[in-house]
Amino acid sequence: MADLVLKLADSVKSTVGVHTAYGEAVTLDDVTVIPVAVAWFGFGAGEGPQEPDVGSGGGGGGASLPIGAYIKDKTGVRFEPNPIALLAVAIPFVWVATRGIALVFKALRRRRRR
Template sequence: MANLTVDLANILTSTGVKASYGDPVELEGTTIIPVASSWFGFGGGQGLEDDESDSAMNGGGGGGASVPLGAYVKQGDSLEFQPNPIVLLCVAVPFVWVAGRAVARIVRALKR
């Protein structure tokens, strides 16, 4: 189990930057570098071995996720970040909902 942990740590440290920043793409004089937020998680465990059973209960698992945030676009000497509009909407919808609820409560409190 210890070797597996060391192997996973070595793999993730070497792919960390590539997981968040993709390979640059050249297209008609424009360089595009995709940007994403990535995270990984791993865990493992071992159950207690009782006298009635000959085997211990072992388990483990892991996973990861990546959210595309946008891309850096370089044209000539200018470099700018182009955000992903879908991610902006995913962030904005809960924010707008919470802000609307807060405004509704303030208006209701002021009416009293």
């Protein structure tokens, strides 16, 4: 099992983490669209003691988030963001940021009362 994990790690050394992925360019009526996504993946494996009733396992997964597309037309090249992906990232970010700011103000108010 350890050999499998080492082989997997060696095969993905250069691609660990989050990377930008570009899709195949599509051309229609002199307009070229190149989709852009952020992709990430991970995997793991485990091995227990060499006893008959103890098992081992492994797994992995990945995801990609389409963030937009590069559009090439007569006016030039521009990036068009995907509004759904922006909302998917912005809503949790704003919630966490406002929650954090509220906690900071609450701590400052407690400190002032002492």
